[in-house]
Amino acid sequence: MGLFEEVSAFAQCHVAPYTVQADREGVFPKEAYTALKKEGYTGLLVPKEYGGASGSIVDHVETCMALGSVCATTALCYMMHNVATMSIVAFGTSEQKEFYLPKIASGELALALAFSETGTGTHFYNPEIKAVKTENGYLLNGKKSFVTSAHHADYYLVLAANPEGEGLSVFATPNTMEGMRHDDSAWDGLGMRGNASVPVYYENVAISDDHLVGAHGDGVGIVFNVVAPFFILGLASVYTGLSLAASGCAIEYASSRAYTDGSTLSQIETVQLHIAALFSSASASKALTLNAAQAALEGRSDALALIISARLEASTNAVDVCSRAMKVGGGHAYSKRLPLERYLRDAYAAAVMAPSTDVLSVWLGKALTGQQIP
Ligand SMILES: Cc1cc2nc3c(=O)[nH]c(=O)nc-3n(C[C@H](O)[C@H](O)[C@H](O)COP(=O)(O)OP(=O)(O)OC[C@H]3O[C@@H](n4cnc5c(N)ncnc54)[C@H](O)[C@@H]3O)c2cc1C
Incomplete structure (x- = not known):
């Protein structure tokens, strides 16, 4: 079992039970976050010598994506913690590492x-x-x-x-x-x-x-060497997770929603076209995000462009997939009997998280034509 599958299984047991309450009541998913700490996931990026799992950027992406497919709120909080942790791993002095990292690995400290x-x-x-x-x-x-x-x-x-x-x-x-x-x-x-x-x-x-x-x-280095790859890809991962969740939910619903004559939504051609489109978009987000993470891991020269484009596609796709899934879900989705409306509301954050997709699009256009970006 890969990390994505492992975290997905964990999240179904320990995150999913608190997702609806976090959304409806606007409360922090404390129990889910505590479970992440207990299981050692908050120490994912902490080097083994400090008690962590020495995870890579690919592991960060797979974990955030799997959590995002169950609860985008929990995934985003976790993702920010990982970016902050990585700032200490990459730039902390040995005294700072000694102070923070073992406590992060044991779940004693979480960061924002x-x-x-x-x-x-x-x-x-x-x-x-x-x-x-x-x-x-x-x-x-x-x-x-x-x-x-x-x-x-x-x-x-x-x-x-x-x-x-x-x-x-x-x-x-x-x-x-x-x-x-x-x-x-x-x-x-x-x-x-x-x-x-x-x-x-x-x-x-x-x-x-x-x-x-x-x-x-060191703040400049932290922004460009840590925040840029881990945060931008982290966002791509969380919102890819949402697309995967919306796609899975729409497919399951279309297959099971039956009319009096016994036919199902999935037998209607227009619905089939929606299903094909949303599955393809969610899969494209996943492939682009994993590919960019691999490029970052290998230190390839095209990594930053791939990271930004993965985030742009994942953000746009999340809203598109969730909107299309809402159509498939019909009145059941609209009346909140399916989680699709939550997914759609969560997905709208993808574009505005800094640097926003508008800003990143300008940066990517500049970078690809050899112009300076901040
Ligand atoms: C759910 C959520 C969680 C967040 N968590 C954190 C957090 O933990 N830590 C943190 O530091 N911040 C966090 N933020 C803040 C976030 O990262 C952004 O900084 C914030 O949303 C920017 O909002 P604003 O209204 O000030 O944007 P504005 O700067 O007013 O921009 C509004 C819009 O204008 C457009 N725009 C602005 N400038 C340009 C430009 N030069 N080129 C093209 N388009 C442009 C963009 O499309 C942008 O979306 C969070 C935001 C959200 C929504």
Whole structure:
């Protein structure tokens, strides 16, 4: 059994039972996340020497995809944790690795990304939050606009301008420090409703170099070498998972929904065309995403272009597949007797997650024609 199948089986038992509640009540899927920690999945990318599984970017993709096929909310929270973990694996000093990684591997610590801000929106790589130097360290002031897993992650990785010079720095702040404030009422998403993606305010929060990830200025490397592959492909994986779920649900429903005369939806040619189209799109998303992950693993020169195109296709396909699946599901889908409307609401987040698909499309067009991208 491959990792995708293994995680899918795990998710059916330990994630699926909490998915509907997370969506309906807008609550973080705590039990599912705890199960992920217990099973060691939150330590997937932690090297073996620190107690983890030494997983690769392909393993990250397969795990996020399998979770996304059961609960996109849980998958997105998990994906962000993996990206934050990988930032420490790739850029942390040996002391930082000693501190964080064994605890991440054992499930004691979970992480979140506090990158986006209202002032720069989808251009999260231009943070305005300020770390101003003091006698003992820095005072952090500003607001992060969406922190997925807020309260439930133990540390938030905060992207800030480098207070010591050029570029960006990343600080890992515990989820509560004096001067930190969460706006818990602010998350009421169309989909991804259990994400707890709330604004977090930093008001004169005293931090020091002990809170750094790597060294000052490493933020740029973290954004381009870690966030770019692991986050962009992670999104492609989560939303491919959704497409696979919607495709599977529509196929099963069309085969089982029978009229009085005994005929089924699946015998109607138009429905067959929908089924063919949605299965093909979901399979294409999966193939593109796995192919891009393999290119990244091999360090191929075309990896970034493949990663971006996988994310673009997976995002567009997720909305298309879910919309088409809603047609197949008819009134049953519309009246929420099938999970398809949740899938569709969740799928709409794919395009807006930073960098948005619009921004990535421009970048890809530039990169393929030899022009500079940020
Ligand atoms: C479910 C969810 C979870 C999230 N979790 C996190 C998290 O954990 N951590 C985090 O840091 N952030 C998170 N975010 C924030 C997210 O990554 C984006 O930063 C945020 O959605 C941007 O929203 P905005 O309204 O400020 O976008 P805006 O910047 O206002 O952009 C609006 C739209 O305008 C278009 N646009 C803007 N600029 C350009 C351009 N130059 N070229 C072409 N098109 C452009 C894009 O299509 C974009 O979608 C989350 C968001 C969502 C929806």
